[in-house]
Amino acid sequence: MFQTLIALKEGMLIALRAIRANKLRSVLTTLGIIIGIVAVTTMSTAIVGLESAFLNSISSLGSDVLYVDKMPWFAGGDWRRYRNRKDITFEDYEKLKSMLSSYDAIAPNIRTFGRTIKYQGKNAESTLIYGTTPDFLRTGGAIPQEGRFMTEFEVHASRRVCIIGTDIADILFPNEDPIGKNVKMENVKLKVIGVLEKQGSGFLGSFSLDGQVIMPIKVFQRAFGETRGRLRIDVKVADIDKIDETKDEIRAHMRTIRKVPPTEEDDFAINQQEMFTEIYDQTVGVIAIAGIVITALSLFVGAIGIMNIMFVSVTERTKEIGIRKAIGAKQWAILAQFLFEASFICIIGGIIGIVISFPISLIIDQFLPTAMPINIVVIAILISAFVGLISGILPAYKASKLDPVDALRYE
Amino acid sequence: MNIITIEHIAKIYQVGTEEVRALSDVSLKIDANEYVAIMGPSGSGKSTLMNILGCLDTPTKGKYDFTGVNVSEMNDNELAQIRNEKIGFVFQTFNLLPRSTALHNVELPLIYAGIPTVERRERAEAALENVGLSDRMTHKPNELSGGQRQRVAVARALVTKPSIILADEPTGNLDTKTGEDIMYLFNEIYEQGNTIILVTHEEYIAEHANRIIRVRDGLVESDLQVDNRKIPEKRVEQTEEG
Ligand SMILES: Nc1ncnc2c1ncn2[C@@H]1O[C@H](COP(=O)(O)OP(=O)(O)O)[C@@H](O)[C@H]1O
Ligand SMILES: [Mg+2]
Numbered sequence: 342m343f344q345t346l347i348a349l350k351e352g353m354l355i356a357l358r359a360i361r362a363n364k365l366r367s368v369l370t371t372l373g374i375i376i377g378i379v380a381v382t383t384m385s386t387a388i389v390g391l392e393s394a395f396l397n398s399i400s401s402l403g404s405d406v407l408y409v410d411k412m413p414w415f416a417g418g419d420w421r422r423y424r425n426r427k428d429i430t431f432e433d434y435e436k437l438k439s440m441l442s443s444y445d446a447i448a449p450n451i452r453t454f455g456r457t458i459k460y461q462g463k464n465a466e467s468t469l470i471y472g473t474t475p476d477f478l479r480t481g482g483a484i485p486q487e488g489r490f491m492t493e494f495e496v497h498a499s500r501r502v503c504i505i506g507t508d509i510a511d512i513l514f515p516n517e518d519p520i521g522k523n524v525k526m527e528n529v530k531l532k533v534i535g536v537l538e539k540q541g542s543g544f545l546g547s548f549s550l551d552g553q554v555i556m557p558i559k560v561f562q563r564a565f566g567e568t569r570g571r572l573r574i575d576v577k578v579a580d581i582d583k584i585d586e587t588k589d590e591i592r593a594h595m596r597t598i599r600k601v602p603p604t605e606e607d608d609f610a611i612n613q614q615e616m617f618t619e620i621y622d623q624t625v626g627v628i629a630i631a632g633i634v635i636t637a638l639s640l641f642v643g644a645i646g647i648m649n650i651m652f653v654s655v656t657e658r659t660k661e662i663g664i665r666k667a668i669g670a671k672q673w674a675i676l677a678q679f680l681f682e683a684s685f686i687c688i689i690g691g692i693i694g695i696v697i698s699f700p701i702s703l704i705i706d707q708f709l710p711t712a713m714p715i716n717i718v719v720i721a722i723l724i725s726a727f728v729g730l731i732s733g734i735l736p737a738y739k740a741s742k743l744d745p746v747d748a749l750r751y752e
Numbered sequence: 753m754n755i756i757t758i759e760h761i762a763k764i765y766q767v768g769t770e771e772v773r774a775l776s777d778v779s780l781k782i783d784a785n786e787y788v789a790i791m792g793p794s795g796s797g798k799s800t801l802m803n804i805l806g807c808l809d810t811p812t813k814g815k816y817d818f819t820g821v822n823v824s825e826m827n828d829n830e831l832a833q834i835r836n837e838k839i840g841f842v843f844q845t846f847n848l849l850p851r852s853t854a855l856h857n858v859e860l861p862l863i864y865a866g867i868p869t870v871e872r873r874e875r876a877e878a879a880l881e882n883v884g885l886s887d888r889m890t891h892k893p894n895e896l897s898g899g900q901r902q903r904v905a906v907a908r909a910l911v912t913k914p915s916i917i918l919a920d921e922p923t924g925n926l927d928t929k930t931g932e933d934i935m936y937l938f939n940e941i942y943e944q945g946n947t948i949i950l951v952t953h954e955e956y957i958a959e960h961a962n963r964i965i966r967v968r969d970g971l972v973e974s975d976l977q978v979d980n981r982k983i984p985e986k987r988v989e990q991t992e993e994g
Contacts, residue, residue, distance in 0.1 A: 344866025351863045358851065664847045667808060668908065669836020669864040671829045742828075746809045749847065 348674045356681035359654065360689070370650045371690025373643020374728060377636045378694025378721045379701070384632025385717045386702040388625055390709025395621050397540075397710070398550075402614040405445075405581040406480050407588055409437070409574040409595060413610040415620060426608045429572045431558065433598050437574060440594045443587070446479035446577040449558050451570040458505075458554060459525045460513040468509060469553040470526075472561020472570070480575035483555060488520040488535030491557055499559040504535040506551035529564040531556060584613075640724070643690065644732035651683050651736035662740050663748025672741040679740050683733025684726045691725030754817075755915055755947055756782040756805060761814035762970075763800050774800040775811070776970035784915075787942045787981070788949045789961035797970040798951045799920055805949060806839050806918045807831045819915055836864050840909030842919035846901045848893045854880060854904045855889040861912045879907040883937060899930035906937055910946075917941065920951045929987070935960050936984040960984065 360367045402408075412423035434449040441447065451472040458465045477483055478490045485504055495502050503524070510519045519533045531554075540550035561570075578587045588611055595601075595609050655662070662675055695718055702713040763775040775797045782788055792798050803809035804816065807823055810831075816824040823834060841847075848857045858876040867875070880889050883903040893901050902922060909917055919938070923931030939960060942948050950961060958964050959982040966973040 343868070347866045347868065348864055351860075362851065660847075661849060664849060665860070665864070666832060667806075667835065667841055667847070668861040669832050671832045671864070673829075674864060744809075746803050749808075749843070 348670070349677055352674060352678035353681050353685075355678050356685050359658075359682050360685055363654075366650065367686050367689065368693070370646050371643065371686055371693065373639050373641075373646050374687050374690030374725055375643075375694040375697065377639035377643055377728075378691045378725060379698050380632055380635040380639060381724065382695060382698035382713060382717050382721055383701050383705070384628065384636070386698070386705055386711050386713050387709065388628060388632075389714055390705055390711030391621075391625060391628070393711065394709050395617075399614055399617050402617065403480065403482060403577060404614045405578050405584060406614070407576045407578065407584070407591060408450075408612040409576065409591060410610050410612055411571055411573075411608075414612045414616055423610075427599065429574060429609060431562075431572065433595070434572070434574045436598045437576075437591065437594055440598075441576070441587075441590065443579040444576050445579045446476040446575075448474045448476035448480045448575050450477065450481070450573045450575050451558060451561055452573075453561075453565055453570045456526055456554075458509060458513065460522065463513050465509045465512045465552065467552060468506075469550075470561065470565075471553060471555045472558040472565075473555060474558060476577075477555065477575070480577045483553075484538050485535035486538045487518075488533070490535055491555070496557040496559065499557060499563065501529060501531045501556075501560055502534045503531040503554050503556040504537060505533055505555075506537050506553040507539045508551035509554065510536045526554070527564050529560070531560070588613075640728050643687070644728050647683055647686060647729060647732040648735060650686075651679060651733050652739070654682065655679060655736045655740040658740075659743065659748050659751040662743050663745050663751065666743070666745040667749060675743075676737045676741040679737035680730055680733045683737070684729030687725040687729030687732070688722060691721050694725075695721055753784050754781050755784050755819055756780065757817040758805070758811075759815045759817075761801075761804060761811045761816065763797070763804065763809070764812045773970050775804070778814075778967075778970070778972055780965070780972070780975075782916075782947070782949065784947055785942075785945055786947055786963055787938075787961045788963045788965060789958035790949065790951045790965050790967060791953060791955075791958050792967035792973070793953065796967045798953075798967055800970075801967065802918055802920045802949070802951050805916075806841060807834045808841075832864075836861055837912060838915040840912065840914040840917045842902070842905050842909050842917065842922045844921040844924040846893070846898075846905045846925070848901060848904055848908075850893050853890050853892055854885060854896065854907075857893070857904055858908045858911050861908060865912060875911055876907075879911040880904070882910070883907045897930075898926050899933055902926060902930075902934050903937065906934070906941075910941065916947045916949065918949050921953070922950065923952070923954075923957055931957070932984055933987060936986055939984050956982075 409429065411426050411429055412420070431449055434447070438447050453470045454467070456468050456470050458468055471477065473481070474496050475491055475493055483490070483504065488504070490504060491502055505519065505524075513519065513524060514522065519536055522533050523530050524533060525531070537551070537553070576587070576591060578584050591611060592607065596607065599608055601608055665675060699713060702711065705711055759779050761775055761778045762773065765772040765774060778801060790798050790801060800809070804811050807818065811824060814824065815822065818834065819838060823831065826834070849860070855876055858879050859872050862872040862875060877886070877889065880886055883906050885900060885903055885907065888896060888900060893904070896904065923934055926934065935957065938948055938950070950957070952958050959978065962978050962981050963976070964978060965975045
């Protein structure tokens, strides 16, 4: 055991010396490995970023919430078919609410985007406006960190109140408490009654979830017109394990409410967060497959290059192998020496790859909230070492099997 | 006690369609603490015989018993172990690792024997001191003269305390005076109780041995004891620097 370690250490030292003696050649050989490692690390970094961006952007959608909408979220090319459907109305919502046997929360939800809110000469642009009812607190997870959410009374009485996101609070009220202040939107004055918890930015940083304004639905409809925005009914189910039953029940009630003849298909859609997850999984799957293919190809090309240079290295050092064997090196000791050499060359390539990937990960971070995952560094090193071992096997085997007399005679 | 017993050894190379009989039929016994010179013209099979005796090569036919062990049927790794523990080689072309220091070259057999660092270093240093190179330990072969290189090789051969030293034309690449220094060294080693087999084609080198075996065309031509072998004089002046 101990004996083995001593010979292995010698093998390692020889390998390092051999690489040092051929620095340029060794580095050039690793090009394929470098590209492979850059591909695998960049891909993983991007996927980590996509995932956190995605989770962030669907964080406003609950997994236990059903979204009853005019169209399915991912209509694709069928979009035209759904466009002519009847809008979902506030009355539909009220009927569904009274018919549905069980739910945790049910809220109508109407939205418009790109409005400006003003307060004392300051403007918050590109806001996302919601008109809804108190249940939105639970269906949308809109939890106020300051002040409070709207009440049933404020909805019925169409009180001009609103709850704003933190970004808007920061812009309009940098130095004062927003609660109780009157902001202005489309010539409607609204009193701020609450500020929402910070939620972070949406997918690819395209919009900020903290730039939202929530107000009673009737106030919304009065301010922007009845038909502005598409009404949606958000139902948070009572029991997530019975989400499918609840979905079926909603479907039956909605068909009744909207008087869909039995032979016709639904004129509404019941959407779920799950649909996003599926789309996301597909997207990430494509990126991952592309990344894996690029990685595998570069590593394969890299491995062939390493194998080639290792054969050269074995040939160049035939005499040395002969000397070592003559004075008692066993086959495994010679084998180990060349496997170390191949692995070290690959690990150097892996390290160079990581060094190149790091700034790339910083660039990706500009678009996706990410950081190079630390375990990918370890994985990259292990992959490199593994490629080295694989590509070193044949040359090392050849070296270990050299006949000492022939090897000694080699000039 | 016999260290080496070979019986009807043959080594036949197949070169294309032709058979080359490097050794035809050789039988020998060599005792402990003998100093044997193997002589013969070029191509007579001296190196082939030496490689077989040194377990570097295996005979095509015949039986080889080394220190009481039948080595003629051993595999590569078993032979490597025998070479490492019991055989010290000195080659005509020195065969040192060019990028390693003298010390590391001498340590090498101990590394493959699994001797721990400290002991290894001590033994290698002692071996280099024995051949008069204590001031050249950190030099690489290209920083040493031919004679010094050969002395590093002798130190490497001795460092494992082998049962036998095999030297294939050890003075062949050296000038006469430097060659004599090496012969002086061999004499010392022999007088310390070691067994030496030396291949040479020069009479005055062979005269240092106490037994001369002449080989021709792969056969032993004669095998004679030398009554008063030549004892080399130690040279006082060091002429081999640089
Ligand atoms: N690997 C080999 N293949 C073919 N012939 C060889 C080989 N090695 C040695 N020989 C032949 O065997 C004979 C003996 O060689 P060798 O033992 O080297 O002679 P010496 O050392 O006495 O000069 C020579 O004829 C040589 O050409
Ligand atoms: Mg020869």
